[in-house]
Amino acid sequence: MSVESIDNQALAFAALAQCAKLANDVARQGVIDNDLWQVCVSSLVCTNPNSVMDIYAPASDLASGLDTLIKQLSDSGEGRSIEITKYIAGIVSLSRKLMRNDNAMAVMSQRIDQVKRQLHHFTINDDAVISNFASIYSDIVSPLGAKINVTGTPTHLQQLLNQKKIRTLLLAGVRAAILWQQVGGKRRHLFFSRKAYVNSAKQQLTQF
Template sequence: MSNWREQALALAGIFQAAVLVERLAKTGSAPQDELETGVYSLFQQNPDRTEDVFNGAAQLLPGLRVSRELLQSRRHPEYTDSLRYALSILYLQRQLQKKPDLLSIIGSRLEKAREQAEHFSPTHENVISNLAGIYSDTLSTFRFRIQVLGDFNFLQQQRIANQIRTMLFAGVRAATLWRQLGGRRLHLLFQRKKLLAATEQLIGQLDAAT
């Protein structure tokens, strides 16, 4: 059975995180429920289904809509930075896969962060700060680093910088899922029609359910 539906969900997770990074960097804010979805995904280690990583497919509707736009045509000036972040996230995740020691550190530290999130709340400032710290201590140590562009007044605020790092981290989580489901960067070029069809079907189902 083809898993284009599952790949479409994981890809939407990557795009949703990338758009949040852009929004935070340029406007200093992002929808609370989408931030929660990103944080939630980081704590899901052994999900039964792809959508369980994001607490349900409906949580990915914004990402699915962005995914549809980008799969239909790559000429979307409003998503230039988001697309760059998404491709950078995919590259960074590939580098991470070559570092089993770092993966182990990330896993154990995420477990502690999950306990903290249960005590406070998923998007509590302490939790976001902790997750941003994990990202900085691991993924930010690679030679390749994602350059985030935006308003300096927002980027220099610690709270917003932590949210940005956490959403980049969530993007890497979605990229890991995408790879596990057989997703490849070449699919974005040569399997766009299949991914687009699966994305449109998901959007149709979710719209009908609301």
């Protein structure tokens, strides 16, 4: 899939930013917005999209991600989070390594198909489904590159379910990062097209 435009790239990057922000929320606060969680995680089982909007529709579901994009990429730096920046960079790096590894991609596809079958009996918020997503990240994606060290409040990070939610969100972030690259996003755009991304995100937010 490749529908290259700044708006599509900004929307896909907003999905990545939303995943990174939610991972940070779980790590620091131990809580997560259920609707935003579902938007991110549901993307993992949308495996044959024709467009960005096939995965993230309505686009208003990514309002939090668009807002995070603006904060992370604006020249002012107001509201920027060092942790979210770190997670985004790590996720993009892992996604690039995953895309170059045909075997890992094939195994991940098989594991995602297993989860899709599991969803005939469970909801996407079920602990068993979250565990499977988390194990896909731990088994297949994380070993491909530098480990993403998530920092936060120890009491929240020590909870097993929170650990699994964070890994699931990182996996969803990798999915969004792959999508971002499929619609033409490149790491250099985060430097040279920052203003265009921010302007697109602001414009898209006014349409909700």
